[in-house]
Amino acid sequence: MAKDVAKLAIALHKKLGGKIRIMPAAPVRNRADLSLVYTPGVAAVSLLVAKNPELAREYTMKGRMVAVISDGSAVLGLGNIGALGALPVMEGKCALFKTFAGVDAIPIVLDTQDTDEIVNTVINIAPAFGGINLEDISSPRCFEIERRVVEALDIPVMHDDQHGTAIVVLAGLLNSLKVVGKRLANVRIVISGAGAAGTAVAKIAHAAGAKNIIMLDRKGIIDATRSEPHKKELAGFTNPHGIRGGLREALTGADVLIGVSGPGLAKAEDIKLMAKKSIVFALANPVPEIMPDEAKRGGAAVIGTGRSDFPNQINNSLIFPGLFRGALDHGVKKITQEIKLKAAYALAALVKKPTAVKVLPDMFDKRVAKAVAKAIR
Amino acid sequence: MAKDVAKLAIALHKKLGGKIRIMPAAPVRNRADLSLVYTPGVAAVSLLVAKNPELAREYTMKGRMVAVISDGSAVLGLGNIGALGALPVMEGKCALFKTFAGVDAIPIVLDTQDTDEIVNTVINIAPAFGGINLEDISSPRCFEIERRVVEALDIPVMHDDQHGTAIVVLAGLLNSLKVVGKRLANVRIVISGAGAAGTAVAKIAHAAGAKNIIMLDRKGIIDATRSEPHKKELAGFTNPHGIRGGLREALTGADVLIGVSGPGLAKAEDIKLMAKKSIVFALANPVPEIMPDEAKRGGAAVIGTGRSDFPNQINNSLIFPGLFRGALDHGVKKITQEIKLKAAYALAALVKKPTAVKVLPDMFDKRVAKAVAKAIR
Numbered sequence: 001m002a003k004d005v006a007k008l009a010i011a012l013h014k015k016l017g018g019k020i021r022i023m024p025a026a027p028v029r030n031r032a033d034l035s036l037v038y039t040p041g042v043a044a045v046s047l048l049v050a051k052n053p054e055l056a057r058e059y060t061m062k063g064r065m066v067a068v069i070s071d072g073s074a075v076l077g078l079g080n081i082g083a084l085g086a087l088p089v090m091e092g093k094c095a096l097f098k099t100f101a102g103v104d105a106i107p108i109v110l111d112t113q114d115t116d117e118i119v120n121t122v123i124n125i126a127p128a129f130g131g132i133n134l135e136d137i138s139s140p141r142c143f144e145i146e147r148r149v150v151e152a153l154d155i156p157v158m159h160d161d162q163h164g165t166a167i168v169v170l171a172g173l174l175n176s177l178k179v180v181g182k183r184l185a186n187v188r189i190v191i192s193g194a195g196a197a198g199t200a201v202a203k204i205a206h207a208a209g210a211k212n213i214i215m216l217d218r219k220g221i222i223d224a225t226r227s228e229p230h231k232k233e234l235a236g237f238t239n240p241h242g243i244r245g246g247l248r249e250a251l252t253g254a255d256v257l258i259g260v261s262g263p264g265l266a267k268a269e270d271i272k273l274m275a276k277k278s279i280v281f282a283l284a285n286p287v288p289e290i291m292p293d294e295a296k297r298g299g300a301a302v303i304g305t306g307r308s309d310f311p312n313q314i315n316n317s318l319i320f321p322g323l324f325r326g327a328l329d330h331g332v333k334k335i336t337q338e339i340k341l342k343a344a345y346a347l348a349a350l351v352k353k354p355t356a357v358k359v360l361p362d363m364f365d366k367r368v369a370k371a372v373a374k375a376i377r
Numbered sequence: 378m379a380k381d382v383a384k385l386a387i388a389l390h391k392k393l394g395g396k397i398r399i400m401p402a403a404p405v406r407n408r409a410d411l412s413l414v415y416t417p418g419v420a421a422v423s424l425l426v427a428k429n430p431e432l433a434r435e436y437t438m439k440g441r442m443v444a445v446i447s448d449g450s451a452v453l454g455l456g457n458i459g460a461l462g463a464l465p466v467m468e469g470k471c472a473l474f475k476t477f478a479g480v481d482a483i484p485i486v487l488d489t490q491d492t493d494e495i496v497n498t499v500i501n502i503a504p505a506f507g508g509i510n511l512e513d514i515s516s517p518r519c520f521e522i523e524r525r526v527v528e529a530l531d532i533p534v535m536h537d538d539q540h541g542t543a544i545v546v547l548a549g550l551l552n553s554l555k556v557v558g559k560r561l562a563n564v565r566i567v568i569s570g571a572g573a574a575g576t577a578v579a580k581i582a583h584a585a586g587a588k589n590i591i592m593l594d595r596k597g598i599i600d601a602t603r604s605e606p607h608k609k610e611l612a613g614f615t616n617p618h619g620i621r622g623g624l625r626e627a628l629t630g631a632d633v634l635i636g637v638s639g640p641g642l643a644k645a646e647d648i649k650l651m652a653k654k655s656i657v658f659a660l661a662n663p664v665p666e667i668m669p670d671e672a673k674r675g676g677a678a679v680i681g682t683g684r685s686d687f688p689n690q691i692n693n694s695l696i697f698p699g700l701f702r703g704a705l706d707h708g709v710k711k712i713t714q715e716i717k718l719k720a721a722y723a724l725a726a727l728v729k730k731p732t733a734v735k736v737l738p739d740m741f742d743k744r745v746a747k748a749v750a751k752a753i754r
Contacts, residue, residue: 009418010425010436012403018438019414021400022481024472025393030741031685037396038469038694040663041386043453048387050455050462059387060464061395061484076420078427083504085427087437090505092415095401104399106483107438109504121501124494127460127486128467286417308408317415364407 019091020106057130057331066105066131066324068093069122071113074138074161074196077262077285083109086136093135093320101321101369103328105133115141119148126153131324134159139195140230156327156335162200164316164323167340168360169201169258169281170208171347172314175354176256176302180277188212188254188275192247192289193261194222194234201258204344206237207337213238214254216261220246248273255279259289266290271298281305281314302356311357318347318363322372330377339376346375396468397483434507434708443482443508443701445470446499448490451515451538451573454639454662460486463513470512470697478698478746480705482510492518496525503530508701511536516572517607533704533712539577541693541700544717545737546578546635546658547585548724549691552731553633553679557654565589565631565652569624569666570638571599571611578635581721583614584714590615591631593638597623625650632656636666643667648675657681658691679733688734695724695740699749707754716753723752 013019028037035041049056057063072086090107097105108125110118122132122145134146137159146159158164177184189210191198194217202213215222215238217231223242224235243249247266251257251273259265259282266289271278280300282288288305295303304312323343327335350361350371361368390396405414412418426433434440449463467484474482485502487495499509499522511523514536523536535541554561566587568575571594579590592599592615594608600619601612620626624643628634628650636642636659643666648655657677659665662684669680669687681689700720704712727738727748738745 005412005418006421009413009421012413012418013422013436016402017435017440018442019402020438020442020481021402022442022471022475022483023398023400024475025396025398026389026472028472028476034473034740035382035685036386036389037472038466039453041382041389042465042469043455043663044383044386045390045465046452046455046458046462049465050449050458053461056461056464058394059390060461061397061468062461062464063394065395065397065399072427075423076416078420078423081423081427084430084433084437084439085423087433087439087505088419088422088426089415091438092419094399095403095405095414096411098399098401099405104397106399107505108502110501111504112501117497117501120494121498124487124489124498125485125502127488128464128484286420308412317411363411 013088019095060128061104062128062130064104064328065129066097066103066133067108067125067129068097068105068133068135069108069110070135071110071118071137073113073136073141075136080138083111090135093133096317097321097324100317101325101373103321103324115144118145122149123152126155129155130328131155132157133320133324136161139199142196143199143230150334154333156324156332158323158335159196160316160320161196163335163340164320165197165260166200166204167319167323167344168314168316168347169283170204170344172281172304172312172359173205173256173279174344174348175351175359176279176304178354179356179359180279180301182255182277185209185211187256188214189256189258190214190216190250190254191258191260192216192265193259194231195260197260197283199230199234201260202234202238204337204340208341208344212240214243214250215239216247216250221250257281259283261289263287263289268294268298271295271300274299277301283314302359304359312359313363314360315363318360318368319343319372322369323376325369326373326376329373332376342375343372346371390465396472437505438481439505439507441481441705442506443474443480443510444485444502444506445474445482445510445512446485446487447512448487448495448514450490450513450518452513457515460488467512470510473694474698474701477694478702478750480698480701492521495522499526500529503532506532507705508532509534510697510701513538516576519573520576520607527711531710533701533709535700535712536573537693537697538573540712540717541697542574542637543577543581544696544700544721545691545693545724546660547581547721549658549681549689549736550582550633550656551721551725552728552736553656553681555731556733556736557656557678559632559654562586562588564633565591566633566635567591567593567627567631568635568637569593569642570636571608572637574637574660576607576611578637579611579615581714581717585718585721589617591620591627592616593624593627598627634658636660638666640664640666645671645675648672648677651676654678660691679736681736689736690740691737692740695737695745696720696749699746700753702746703750703753706750709753719752720749723748
């Protein structure tokens with residue numbers, strides 16, 4: 001990041017003193033107001049909701065409020081910087097929720113990184129919320145935490161680092177394939193990184209019809225010989241031809257490279273191993289797995305990154321606001337794989353004629369959140 | 378409560394869909410805004426705060442945000458109506474925090490009533506908050522929960538049903554004593570109810586210099602023969618003359634009756650047992666322990682209730698907004714008994730010449746929160 005952006009951001013945050021404010025929805029100017037908003041009138045509302053819990057969506061903040069919850073264990077590309085370090089990011093995310101989709105969202109950062117404690121805490125504080133966005137929780141803990149919280153609650157719960165990323169990657173990939181004239185069912189997709197994002201990208205691509213996905217982690221190509229449960233699960237639906245080796249073996253003849261592992265992954269020569277009209281998404285922030293010009297020299301036809309200063313920014317801000325907006329509006333209780341696919345298709349459809357430099361809509365395109373929200377009805 | 382107030386309150390809540398909204402403190406109109414509020418700029422703020430946790434008060438919402446936390450076990454006079462039943466009350470309280478003192482506050486209602494779970498959950502979610510207002514948690518669990526959370530955290534934590542009530546009662550009592558020309562050190566104070574409010578009232582009155590406090594619970598006057606730890610503690614500093622019996626024995630010759638136990642406590646004949654120029658605070662809501670006209674017939678000189686439709690409304694809305702405002706502004710880490718006393722004195726001092734029908738300022742008096750906040754510097 002440019003030094004001046006860092007300086008400006010620090011100055012802005014100091015000036016603001018936090019990015020989130022609470023506003024009462026109704027004024028309390030006098031005793032008449034007070035008697036309705038608070039005692040004695042509120043007692044009638046409390047009794048009504050206590051007797052009919054399903055009415056909480058209509059009569060309380062539960063119908064509109066999402067909790068953005070992090071334990072600070074995997075914040076941006078900064079790693080395990082803890083609860084307070086995560087807080088500015090969560091506040092920013094809540095600002096985007098409101099700005100892009102009118103969703104009220106509040107950050108909760110946790111003073112624990114123990115899986116059981118996190119699961120219990122999230123379940124314990126859930127009643128007031130209509131949805132839960134888990135955020136920046138490290139892999140593989142994020143998988144168990146999300147699974148257990150989803151099972152326990154009847155509100156939408158989503159770990160955005162997994163599924164927000166996966167949905168927007170799929171949307172970008174579908175439009176990139178249009179640009180190069182290839183079909184998802186026929187391409188070989190290499191995913192570098194088997195953490196939160198990589199795992200979810202693999203799963204949604206598979207669910208969308210991709211048949212030849214090869215995943216890489218630090219040990220190389222993931223295959224059936226792996227013993228960790230999470231890697232075993234990935235091996236179950238990827239690497240159909242049992243390829244062994246590392247990045248070069250995976251890339252040889254591949255159509256798509258999706259990097260969600262960190263800078264320094266590949267050079268132009270590696271990209272040259274890929275099939276013609278290759279697609280490269282290098283999503284590490286701020287430094288991508290391969291810089292766009294280097295990927296281009298390797299022959300990539302469509303290149304996407306997580307950055308706003310290159311074409312094709314692939315950013316989950318295109319998804320999470322509209323997804324929770326839709327879930328709240330339509331009373332969705334679980335964010336299923338089907339819902340995620342619908343969201344990806346809706347996002348992709350907003351770009352009528354994708355080109356090599358425009359596979360996704362702009363983040364500030366006002367149609368985005370509406371289209372995503374509508375899609376998951 | 379009048380039927381039309383209930384109807385109006387229900388209609389208002391349905392129209393609003395909850396009483397709390399989130400507003401971003403800075404607009405996100407374009408990529409330049411986004412790069413400061415969110416990535417990449419926010420990373421610099423996250424690193425700064427992670428390395429210097431004390432800066433969270435300046436750079437994040439922690440400097441201004443209070444969590445209002447309830448398990449729904451003792452909501453208003455409605456009893457144990459659970460988390461969702463409590464939510465409208467907590468939202469109302471958050472609206473008052475903002476309206477009266479500019480404090481940002483968010484409701485958290487808990488899906489557990491287990492003491493250990495509550496303590497762990499509150500501690501786990503504390504990092505983002507500059508203060509914690511525990512609310513409507515039943516006695517005696519509220520004492521242990523508050524004690525353990527206060528010990529664990531370095532932010533102000535207060536169970537408002539105890540201390541907010543106690544502070545405003547002490548302020549009202551001090552001014553009532555002025556009206557009748559008596560001194561706190563010399564009067565006999567009878568407190569009916571040894572739950573959250575009664576216990577805290579007894580403790581603050583004792584700390585302020587009251588020497589003769591008699592407490593009653595369902596079993597009668599509390600004395601040294603009681604075995605429960607909580608009642609034993611109360612017996613340690615109350616009932617100095619070892620009086621035994623019930624309400625009539627306690628009231629005979631007493632100067633002050635404070636009811637925090639529920640309707641149907643006393644009649645005019647009981648009040649007649651008290652000393653001349655007696656003071657009666659009947660604080661149960663909506664039906665007081667004794668109606669003001671009945672207390673008057675018994676000879677009470679100053680009468681207070683929790684209701685807005687009688688003179689001398691004794692309501693903790695006079696305290697909690699200013700108290701947390703002051704604690705946030707002045708970096709207070711524990712709300713000590715000394716701070717509570719200062720708040721009570723500051724509130725009482727706002728009524729220059731107390732009369733029998735005006736012992737406390739009006740809730741909408743804009744000086745109140747400021748004076749309370751300033752007092753606890």
